[in-house]
Amino acid sequence: MSAKHMAPGPSDPKKRPSQGPARRASHARQTASSYGRTQGAGPQPSPHRATRASRTAAAPTASAPATPAPSRHGASELDRVKSRSGRPAPGKRRRRGPRWWQVTLIVVAVLALVAGACGFAMYQDVKAIQSEVDDVKQEFAVYKDALMNGKSDQLSGSAASLAQSTQSMADHVSSPLWRLAELVPTYGQDVRQARELVNAANILVHNGLVPFSNDLNGVSVKSLVKDGGQVDIEILRKLIDAVLEIREPLQDTIHTVRSMEPFHIQRLNDLIDGARSTLATADSLLDEADDVLPQLPSMLGADGQTKTYLVLALNNVETNAAGGFPGAWGTMTVTDGRISLGDTFEPFAQRRDGETGVDVTDEEMNALNMTGAKENPAVALATPQFPRAASMAAQVWLNWNHQAVNGVVAVSPVFLQSLLAVTGQSVDVEGIHVDGSNAATVLMHDTYWNLPVEAQDTFFAGVAGSSFRAVFAGIGSADSGDLAKTFMDGALRRNFQVWMADEAQEGAIDALGFSGRLSDDPAKPVLGTYTTDYTWSKIDWYLNMNTQVGEGVKNADGSTSYQVTTTVANAMTEEEAATAPEYVTGSNAAMKRSRGDMVTGLYLFAPAGGTISDVQATGGVFSTTQCSVYGFDVWRCQLNDAPQETTTVTYTVTTSPEATEPLAVDRTPAARTFS
Numbered sequence: 001m002s003a004k005h006m007a008p009g010p011s012d013p014k015k016r017p018s019q020g021p022a023r024r025a026s027h028a029r030q031t032a033s034s035y036g037r038t039q040g041a042g043p044q045p046s047p048h049r050a051t052r053a054s055r056t057a058a059a060p061t062a063s064a065p066a067t068p069a070p071s072r073h074g075a076s077e078l079d080r081v082k083s084r085s086g087r088p089a090p091g092k093r094r095r096r097g098p099r100w101w102q103v104t105l106i107v108v109a110v111l112a113l114v115a116g117a118c119g120f121a122m123y124q125d126v127k128a129i130q131s132e133v134d135d136v137k138q139e140f141a142v143y144k145d146a147l148m149n150g151k152s153d154q155l156s157g158s159a160a161s162l163a164q165s166t167q168s169m170a171d172h173v174s175s176p177l178w179r180l181a182e183l184v185p186t187y188g189q190d191v192r193q194a195r196e197l198v199n200a201a202n203i204l205v206h207n208g209l210v211p212f213s214n215d216l217n218g219v220s221v222k223s224l225v226k227d228g229g230q231v232d233i234e235i236l237r238k239l240i241d242a243v244l245e246i247r248e249p250l251q252d253t254i255h256t257v258r259s260m261e262p263f264h265i266q267r268l269n270d271l272i273d274g275a276r277s278t279l280a281t282a283d284s285l286l287d288e289a290d291d292v293l294p295q296l297p298s299m300l301g302a303d304g305q306t307k308t309y310l311v312l313a314l315n316n317v318e319t320n321a322a323g324g325f326p327g328a329w330g331t332m333t334v335t336d337g338r339i340s341l342g343d344t345f346e347p348f349a350q351r352r353d354g355e356t357g358v359d360v361t362d363e364e365m366n367a368l369n370m371t372g373a374k375e376n377p378a379v380a381l382a383t384p385q386f387p388r389a390a391s392m393a394a395q396v397w398l399n400w401n402h403q404a405v406n407g408v409v410a411v412s413p414v415f416l417q418s419l420l421a422v423t424g425q426s427v428d429v430e431g432i433h434v435d436g437s438n439a440a441t442v443l444m445h446d447t448y449w450n451l452p453v454e455a456q457d458t459f460f461a462g463v464a465g466s467s468f469r470a471v472f473a474g475i476g477s478a479d480s481g482d483l484a485k486t487f488m489d490g491a492l493r494r495n496f497q498v499w500m501a502d503e504a505q506e507g508a509i510d511a512l513g514f515s516g517r518l519s520d521d522p523a524k525p526v527l528g529t530y531t532t533d534y535t536w537s538k539i540d541w542y543l544n545m546n547t548q549v550g551e552g553v554k555n556a557d558g559s560t561s562y563q564v565t566t567t568v569a570n571a572m573t574e575e576e577a578a579t580a581p582e583y584v585t586g587s588n589a590a591m592k593r594s595r596g597d598m599v600t601g602l603y604l605f606a607p608a609g610g611t612i613s614d615v616q617a618t619g620g621v622f623s624t625t626q627c628s629v630y631g632f633d634v635w636r637c638q639l640n641d642a643p644q645e646t647t648t649v650t651y652t653v654t655t656s657p658e659a660t661e662p663l664a665v666d667r668t669p670a671a672r673t674f675s
Contacts, residue, residue, distance in 0.1 A: 212245055215238060240297075288512060525653075552662065
């Protein structure tokens with residue numbers, strides 16, 4: 001404010017009473033002494049005071065004297081008064097406030113300190129999170145071991161440790177610093193997604209793994225299957241409830257990971273890619289769980305039900321497209337999880353006069369040569385579509401034994417040997433020891449070389465039945481992981497196949513991959529290479545077949561074409577051909593060129609929605625006809641290969657334009673593997 005607007009009072013020189021020189025001098029000394037102590041240190045005046053002083057100087061009052069009287073110190077009394085009030089004295093250099101660049105430097109310095117502190121804090125968080133990740137990895141290994149080995153009493157404690165680690169990680173990334181870091185250009189997205197991932201893992205553990213583990217607390221998973229082959233239905237139901245409880249949080253986590261954009265930090269991308277692969281497997285298992293788990297108790301005869309299944313022992317040494325010749329068959333019943341095996345028979349020993357009751361289509365007769373299925377139950381296995389083959393076998397059993405079955409289970413000697421190995425069991429039949437190292441050789445080679453023809457089929461049926469009982473007796477002591485792998489490998493190679501008469505239960509079997517159903521998904525193309533023996537013998541111990549697929553070539557319509565080579569060789573030597581029993585060399589004189597000649601029906605099934613073309617062959621005798629069955633393009637081929645002779649078949653396989661995966665190959669299981 002200007003002087004004329006100041007309120008009257010002691011500080012206004014115009015209103016102050018007149019004072020003598022001594023009084024003014026005394027006041028001047030006091031003022032000089034007081035201000036000298038304060039201002040002598042040199043601090044700059046307050047910016048507010050300086051501003052007010054500059055405004056006052058710019059507008060002097062009209063009543064001020066034109067020429068102030070000088071004091072003894074060389075300044076007027078008015079100057080001193082103005083100096084005390086913060087106004088600059090006339091003739092003195094005005095002090096400036098801080099320059100703008102100095103303020104900027106101060107702000108930048110403060111921001112640098114804050115950023116450094118934040119960065120250090122986040123660095124400490126990252127170190128802590130990395131430590132927790134290491135702890136999670138170690139604890140998860142403990143958890144996995146407890147789960148796989150049936151140590152259910154350890155699951156809850158291990159899950160609690162995992163929950164503590166993931167909660168600590170979630171707490172770290174929930175701080176304001178991490179939320180602020182999301183605003184950083186480019187890498188802010190990585191921070192946001194990292195936070196989402198940590199929080200998703202924490203929710204999965206707390207809402208999924210912990211309840212799952214608590215549900216299984218005190219439940220011995222290892223006791224699910226007991227010696228004698230009994231499945232504990234109550235334990236099974238607890239397992240089902242536990243798995244269904246973890247389903248929703250696990251699917252939420254899968255969705256979170258799948259929806260993430262690529263990270264700018266490659267190491268994080270590598271981590272997420274590995275997680276995606278694992279979670280994709282988990283997602284597939286969850287889909288299977290929805291289809292499978294609710295059906296299992298009923299399939300195992302829960303609540304006092306009795307389920308009856310037809311068991312087929314298929315012999316790979318005489319191939320049929322579905323697996324092999326049915327060397328033995330019999331029934332298996334299940335009540336409240338307890339499995340019992342009935343007697344096993346050689347099918348032709350039970351053969352009845354009249355037809356089997358099986359109806360085959362014109363397509364099946366033309367493409368697969370199945371006309372004989374109306375009289376011969378073995379011919380029902382000449383189709384690679386196992387659900388169709390199994391349903392026909394069930395029809396034959398019903399017609400011949402007046403007993404309906406709930407399903408069909410087919411196993412081969414190769415699978416039987418793997419079951420004996422994983423359960424550590426063995427049997428002795430007619431003085432011959434059979435175990436997990438020799439069952440396939442004994443059943444598919446030694447039997448036909450060393451026993452009289454009239455005893456061979458009976459011996460095969462006896463070994464098959466005794467081996468199954470031994471497996472069921474020791475299955476409770478088998479490692480659960482090894483046992484599961486044995487079944488999965490058996491299904492993958494068509495050495496273990498299951499069909500259920502109930503549609504919903506068949507859906508469960510199909511979801512597990514045990515159905516032997518031909519793939520009808522155009523997106524996942526599968527080439528089928530199936531064989532049926534036309535030598536009428538056990539000569540396929542020497543059948544060596546191999547298929548090689550070349551690089552795919554993309555076509556204009558989106559389909560892909562592959563050059564494929566299938567070789568079929570007769571590994572028998574001339575010496576073996578000369579000394580082998582006729583049951584080995586075969587009795588189909590109309591088709592054989594010599595004693596050791598191998599006659600093979602080869603069926604090439606194009607992938608769903610695809611085609612096969614340009615079929616040619618070199619080597620042995622070869623003929624082919626293009627057909628269609630079950631909606632597939634099929635080439636029916638007949639090959640003759642003398643001992644040590646090979647037929648090489650080349651052809652082009654073109655997939656559907658909908659195919660998203662490379663061409664895979666399926667085949668009839670072989671009696672043995674050649675190097």
